[in-house]
Amino acid sequence: MSLDYKEIERVVEAESNAGEFAQVMQGLKRLGVQRYDYFVAEGVYHYYDEKSFVELKMNGVPKEVxxxxxxxALKSAVKTAQSGAIDFERFCELAGKAGVPFWTSNLVTKEVTYFDNQHHVLHLEPIPGV
Structure with missing residues (x-):
């Protein structure tokens, strides 16, 4: 079984604000996604299952890092996003300003790992409700 990019798009585009992150993660997990990386400067996702990955643009908008x-600043952006006060694009802008070139959302370990420009872990956040 390989990842269905149309189904992934459908799940991601159903999110109306960043506070719905847990619901999006549940939907992706049902589709077999094990993790995804989001690249802030490129505005693209890489979704992974056990054997493959797909690259998707979807709602990604390139932001300066x-x-x-x-x-x-990153912790503040995460907290604001979790409250539902901002959308994904605004969160990406704030993450870029905080010096985050990419993050990994791991649905197996139920963690989001934010990295700095040297690929060191900057912050680790649990994914609630997955």
Whole structure:
């Protein structure tokens, strides 16, 4: 079984604000997604199952990534997103300003890992409700 990019698009596009992240993760898990990476500067996703991956643009909008990481700014952006006060595009903009070039959402370990420009873990956040 391989990943169905149309079904992935349908699940992601159903999100109206970043506070619905857990529901999106549940939907992706049902489709067999084990993890995905989101690349802020490119505005693209890589979705992975056990054997393959697909690259999708969907709601991704390329955002500038700061050279220096700011963990406090990232934590603030995550908290604001979790409250549902911002949409995904705004979250990506804030993550880029906080110096996050990409993050990995792992549906198996139920964690989102945000990386800095040297590919070191900047912040680890549990995925609630998955």
């Amino acid at each position: 700061a050279d220096r990481s700011d963990i406090a």
